[in-house]
Amino acid sequence: MPKRLAYSLSDEVLEHVFSFIQSDKDRNVVSAVCKSWYEIERWCRRKIFVGNCYAVSPKMVIRRFPQVRSIELKGKPHFADFNLVPDGWGGYVLPWITEMAGAYPWLDEIRLKRMVVTDESLELIAKSFKDFKVLVLASCEGFSTDGLAAIAASCKNLRELDLRESEVDDSSVHWLSHFPETYTSMVSLNISCLGSGEVSFSALERLVSRCPNLRSLKLNRAVPLDKTANILRLAPQLVEFSTCTYSAELRSDVFSNLAGAFSNCKELRSLSGFWDVVPDYLPAIYSVCSRLTSLNLSYATIHSPDLIKLVSHCPSLQRLLVLDYIEDSGLEALASNCKDLQELRVFPSDPFDVEPNASLTEQGLVAVSLGCPKLQSVLYFCRRMSNAALVTIAQNCPNLTRFRLCIIEPNTADYLTGEPFDVGFGAIVEHCKDLIRLSLSGLLTDCVFEYIGKYAKKLEMLSVAFAGDSDLGLHHVLSGCESLRKLEIRDCPFGDKALLTNAAKLETMRSLLMSSCSVSLEACKLLSQKMPRLNVEVIDERGPPDSRPKNCTVDKLYIYRSVAGPRFDMPPFVWTKDEDLALRLSP
């Protein structure tokens, strides 16, 4: 191909070609080809994903990408889900909204995860973006139904409002009624996190009845059963539905109404909710079970026999979330009925009881690994495990991409041999070459980290708790895992040496969070000095770390790469270095 051709392709042609390239990674590669491609690409990039809202400033994003339509931001680290990051740490979205309000009048999608969203932010969104379509607030907090009312009232073309697992304050405003009567564009509504006072049934029914494109509806648990049937009858085109609270006793009229309503829903593929479900009501959904691909029963306290019955009606199931009430027998039934299963999550019904209250062991997971060849994603809470089981699982499921095992009691050994689980997890990383996410538990020595460093070349996220013997463990991971982006560690004897030796690695990752490990303040200071493009945050609610003896370790350490420099909104319990290379209290 003559070189001239490259120069003769006009900008419009290139832009058109680039419009077929959607993934961020590919776009980043395209923009690195040459200066003119960089320029063209940045003007036509429409979607931005910022995995850590402090890694870059809104001004920088706007400067490089002036015509963005869709943005996704993540705030707090994953460990914040387990109350390991103190309240008030950060993750405020208002600065972003403020900047984007002026720069991106055509922004129509905002997706946020683990961020603090205020009513003011929501009101600003409602006011500033004329064609606003998609608002997803996942695990967010800080806002009330007042903010939702503003969105409902102003966003005429809103298609998606998803508040999954957020904390919403009830301001007693009937926010649903703020959707004007002329509003008909809802496609996906998830309000399952809202409390009882926050949803008006009649407003909900009216909304559902006038939105013909509604595909996904996840109600909050306070909507009673008879209302559920009504709503289903109003929206038989639903693809995803989350049911609500079931009433206490079986009433045949309610049952048949519900069964009838479900049988109308020919498109229904995903069901969730099932809070307080009474097993006698389950047959009401049998008519849709054969088509179901996703079932979330993880809030349903129903037991193995009923679960087995249900699962035997769902041969197309690809995704199942369930409590450990399913027991090994239920998982065996699952393995024999649901050959398309790709994702399984088993949660503990009673995580704090030392004795198991359901007969769920490693056998259940082994059975699923044997029976479901397409299994890719596993999250499994159990109380006992063996290396043999892990090796079997690894051999049965070489296509696993996500494997998160939580043996509930820390430092539990292999119940058959008393050994640590180094060999078992080693088998997982060795056989599952596409593994991108791994969570470890149980008794583990530095050996497991050697295996992980050696084999887990595609691993992007690793969660470690109560494991390892020494710095060597951390060193293996940081030096071996080439694709590592997120590392979160708690209560492990990892300290200064591994961290400082692998300081450069930290710039290739999104973040590292270490809680209750053995890192000293001196190391944090040194790391800050050595690596100007890392923000090293010492999170310590006990007071200034400098006031403690030199050999004292820091409580929590959060390190993330950033081109935005230190942030301006740190709470009093977060310490970073200042220009004088001495740790000081930040305002």
Place this chain on the structure above:
Amino acid sequence: MQGGGGGSESGSMSTVSREDNMVVSSEDSSCRDESELELGLGLSLGGFKMHKVSRGGHYARILTAKDFPSVISASSSPSSSSSSSSSSSSSSSSSSLSRANVTAGTKRAADSVAAANSSSQVVGWPPIRAYRMNSMVNQAKNQATEGFNSTMENHKSEISTVEKGTTGISSYQNSGNAKLRKSLFVKVNMDGIPIGRKVDMNAHESYEKLAKTLEDMFLKTTPNFNPAGSRALELGMMNKLTRSSKLLDGSSDFVLTYEDKEGDWMLVGDVPWKMFLSSVKRLRIMRTSEATGLGMQIHILHVLLGFVSYSKVALNHNLQLHDCMRGTARDKEASTSRICQQTYKSKRKYRIVKAL
């Protein structure tokens, strides 16, 4: 390094670095070492000083129902305090400490050590999202209260569900075993402070302890900041904090209220602690002036006037109540729940006006 072995390292840590429990730790909140205050005051880092409110008469207090004359005082839970259990477990289990890392100097030393024995005293373990935990707790509570009142008893399969549900409840709500405790985080907002905090209800056994934690959390003044490096905080949070604490010097007090699961705002301290735990959704520290302006005064009057009839109802059940409060068996808790429900419902007319 192995710390927390009850030996010198943790000992020295305790005098130098033991800090009051804030939100996240499971330890008892009222441990505070006076010597640490002096050290903190002595140190001056880059031009700032830590200011601590002195204990005693000038200390602002959050009022609870106990401050209003009432016959029924909040009963304290029979279980041992979590601090004593965690300290005893830390000393007894130091020898059996395995590779669960216990880093010296962290207040979580006791937690991590306890982790070697029981996962339930460790923050954030097992790793279940707070959202899911709270959902399960709410579910368990609903099943418990509905189970005793409704017609569920007629239906066999529902009974088994309820019974299994209540097994879950007893663990979630720590009915007997002091060691098994989960976190129950509720939001706390204080008038005048835009950012709320979260407090672990299960880390306290009584109203006194809770009030103490909240006082520590909200009413102690914040450190002054390095003037050379001061950066304007967007929310002006710090200014507000120091301002409101100045307001508190003296007699103007705050009142502690909570929102129950029916959505009504109640004065904290009216009901037995356990029952409070099962119905509290969130807390609000309200200015007394605001509270009185909005009908709280009426409520206070009613409480004062109404305690006579309230106490009559209570006296009828007094013996049973007393027995029930001591018991830890599930059926005792059930009957407690029933009795409390009855006395509680009789107080409906004394609720704070919803307009709050």
